[in-house]
Amino acid sequence: MYERKIPIDLDCPLRLTMSLIDSKWKSCILDELRYRSMRPSELHKALPEATPRVLDIQLKELVEDGLVKKTIFPELPPRSEYSITSLGLTLIPIIDAMLEWGKKNKDLFERKYGK
Amino acid sequence: MYERKIPIDLDCPLRLTMSLIDSKWKSCILDELRYRSMRPSELHKALPEATPRVLDIQLKELVEDGLVKKTIFPELPPRSEYSITSLGLTLIPIIDAMLEWGKKNKDLFERKYGK
DNA sequence: AAGTATACCGAATAAATTTTCGGTATATGA
DNA sequence: TCATATACCGAAAATTTATTCGGTATACTT
Numbered sequence: 001m002y003e004r005k006i007p008i009d010l011d012c013p014l015r016l017t018m019s020l021i022d023s024k025w026k027s028c029i030l031d032e033l034r035y036r037s038m039r040p041s042e043l044h045k046a047l048p049e050a051t052p053r054v055l056d057i058q059l060k061e062l063v064e065d066g067l068v069k070k071t072i073f074p075e076l077p078p079r080s081e082y083s084i085t086s087l088g089l090t091l092i093p094i095i096d097a098m099l100e101w102g103k104k105n106k107d108l109f110e111r112k113y114g115k
Numbered sequence: 116m117y118e119r120k121i122p123i124d125l126d127c128p129l130r131l132t133m134s135l136i137d138s139k140w141k142s143c144i145l146d147e148l149r150y151r152s153m154r155p156s157e158l159h160k161a162l163p164e165a166t167p168r169v170l171d172i173q174l175k176e177l178v179e180d181g182l183v184k185k186t187i188f189p190e191l192p193p194r195s196e197y198s199i200t201s202l203g204l205t206l207i208p209i210i211d212a213m214l215e216w217g218k219k220n221k222d223l224f225e226r227k228y229g230k
Numbered sequence: 231a232a233g234t235a236t237a238c239c240g241a242a243t244a245a246a247t248t249t250t251c252g253g254t255a256t257a258t259g260a
Numbered sequence: 261t262c263a264t265a266t267a268c269c270g271a272a273a274a275t276t277t278a279t280t281c282g283g284t285a286t287a288c289t290t
Binding site for chain 3: 023024076077078
């Protein structure tokens with residue numbers, strides 16, 4: 001994997017929270033795992049635009065930060081499963097608020113930038 | 116300025132919201148402007164770790180996205196002022212939730228990573 | 231006259247993040 | 261036997277973001 005170059009900002013609570021979820025797919029991963037544990041391959045199916053590699057890297061950081069738990073089953077072919085932790089669950093209201101905001105304001109930005 | 120290379124993700128509401136606030140200082144800028152309008156130099160005083168250049172760039176994007184409004188006073192030396200828009204204000208509950216989360220969990224990450 | 235402050239922007243550089251590609255290992259099914 | 265699938269990881273390349281530095285212009289203060 002690659003290292004977190006920028007240490008988590010411990011002084012500003014806002015940037016602390018942001019630094020845990022602001023990379024490309026972390027919030028989406030948490031949003032998927034809130035409903036059920038998933039294997040990496042399932043997660044990739046759920047988020048097909050994310051490459052397996054980036055999911056791998058970001059899952060590792062989420063685990064390191066205590067927001068996600070990894071379970072390895074000692075089987076072959078290998079099987080592992082990622083689930084959200086109780087700490088991770090406390091971020092769900094924030095994820096939800098962002099989801100809601102995005103839905104509500106989608107049209108505005110479509111008119112502005114896209115489609 | 117430099118261009119937004121990655122267009123805002125219009126398909127996923129979560130990533131839409133994230134893309135508006137996930138660069139280094141945008142959430143902090145909104146958190147400052149919620150209380151009062153500020154001039155660029157004041158903002159830099161409030162967020163001394165951010166370089167004036169990055170504040171400048173991110174303010175410009177915030178204005179472009181309709182979250183912040185810029186007022187230029189036709190004076191010399193030049194004066195301008197940035198204020199949060201009503202759309203920007205609707206993001207404040209999310210900012211607040213992140214602030215709260217960060218405060219509540221600060222100790223955990225200090226033990227883990229720092230100090 | 232020189233220094234300071236204002237806001238802003240261009241461009242080079244540096245740094246961080248993501249993508250792409252290939253490789254590890256093992257078991258199952260064709 | 262060979263293709264497929266699993267999870268994972270290293271490394272190079274590409275991309276995105278931030279920093280650094282210098283420059284625009286003007287007015288006020290020393």
